[in-house]
Amino acid sequence: MGFNRFSLLLSIRIAMLMLMVILLSAFISQPGYHAASLLLVILFVVQAFDVVHFIRKTNTELTRFLQAVRYADYSQRFEFQHLGAGFSELGEAFSNILARFQQSRADQETQLRHLKAVVEHVPVPLMSVHSNGNIVLWNNSARRLFGSHSIQRLDDLNQFGVDVLPQITSLGVGERRLVDFVVDDMQHQLSVSVTEIILAGQQERLFSLQDIQSELDKAQLQAWQDLVRVLTHEIMNSITPVSSLAKTAVDLVEDCKQKADQLPELSEDLQDVADAVQTVARRSDGLMQFVGSYRRLTRLPPPNKRVVLIETLFNSVQTLVAQELTENKISLNVDVQPQALDVNIDVDMLEQLLINLLKNAQQALVGIPQAQIILRAFLNRRGHVVIEVADNGPGIANDLAQKVFVPFFTTKKDGSGVGLALTRQVMIAHGGSVKLSKADIGGALFSLTF
DSSP, X not given: OHHHHHHHHHHHHHXXXXXXXXXXXXXXXXXXXXXXXXXXXXXXXXXXXXXXXXXXXXXXXXXXXXXXXXXXXXXXXXXXXXXXXXXXXXXXHHHHHHHHHHHHHHHHHHHHHHHHHHHHTOXXXXXXXXXXXXXXXXXXXXXXXXXXXXXXXXXXGGGGOTTHHHHHHTOOTTOEEEEEEEETXXXXXEEEEEXXXXXXXXXXXXXXXXXXXXXXXXXXXXXXXXXXXXXXXXXXXXXXXXXXXXXXXXXXXXXXXXXXXXXXXXXXXXHHHHHHHHHHHHHHHHHHHHHHHHGXXXXXXXXXXXXXXXXXXXXXXXXXXXHHHHHTTOEEEEEESXXXXXXXXXXXXXXXXXXXXXXXXXXXXXXXXXXXEEEEEEEXXXXXXXXXXXXXXXXXXXXXXTGGGSTTOOSSTTOOSOHHHHHXXXXXXXXXXXXXXXXXXXXXXXXXXX
């Protein structure tokens, strides 16, 4: 309606100009009307100026409106009540259009912030790789995965393992692959999958890097526990009657020997039988004890955690092993940085675990001159508490480093293969991990990360 009124007023002004032109032509052609002609000329000029000003006001405000739309300047206001001539309706229309643009922009920004918040809090690390090799980390999970390391180009992935970059770049769209990933001395097993996105003609590959190390550890531990539980149950069911019958047979043979003292030949035969049966009984008892030790792997109670100073924990462990280490001429160096470092653990479990590791180190140091063990604790770059037990013994071969935590596996002649398997189980129960590597002083280094 405002625009119709504007057209009407403009038409009236143009009609008045035309009327003035006609009158001026008539007065000029008649002699004696000089004053009237001059007055009409003045009125014509004023009316023409009014028409130009009337149109210019519209063009100026229309230009201001279009500039506001172009540059998304929604602060502009169009209030033309003081201009009259229907401009108030025009200003209201402009203002309404800008208000709708502003509301639409606000809705889009709200939706964009929501999507960014969702992506930012997705628990799976997300990473984009552009066709030029540039990398973008999309969420907090991805930044936590890479820590303080600068990740901008594909080549930057080489610092996390020699196989990481080839494994990721060779992954096809829709494929999923397990990749070993080491960052800040912490081992991760990543389930990597990729999809492809094309926006504005630009190709982009979006990778999800899900860390499934803890899930794999728990699944593997559960599988070993199930296996050990079945094996120990079946073996115990089979060996228990054998052991019992062997002991009964020993007693019967002893009775027969007493009754056959007059018959030397029979006594000798009975002695052979007694020796054989005693051997069976002794080996049966040994096997039952051996199987019984594996039951500990399936009966580990949930840890009763509490916060404890690591210095206090180390002092307790040091007291328990000090005499034995002194007798074997082994020095124990203890270091905690910072001294107030604490950890949330089951103290009884960790004491026994550290004692077992110290005993393993002691056995590895037999015959080593200037034998030493280092027991230290510190915070790694990720803020995790790390406890290390290192020795200057012969160490463990690289091909055996991963096997030592497997139940039944042992490098000792009289070992049961339970100790380190139980160590790994205790660490998994604490939500941590244990790793074997080579120590700076030459021997084995066991790292417990909480």
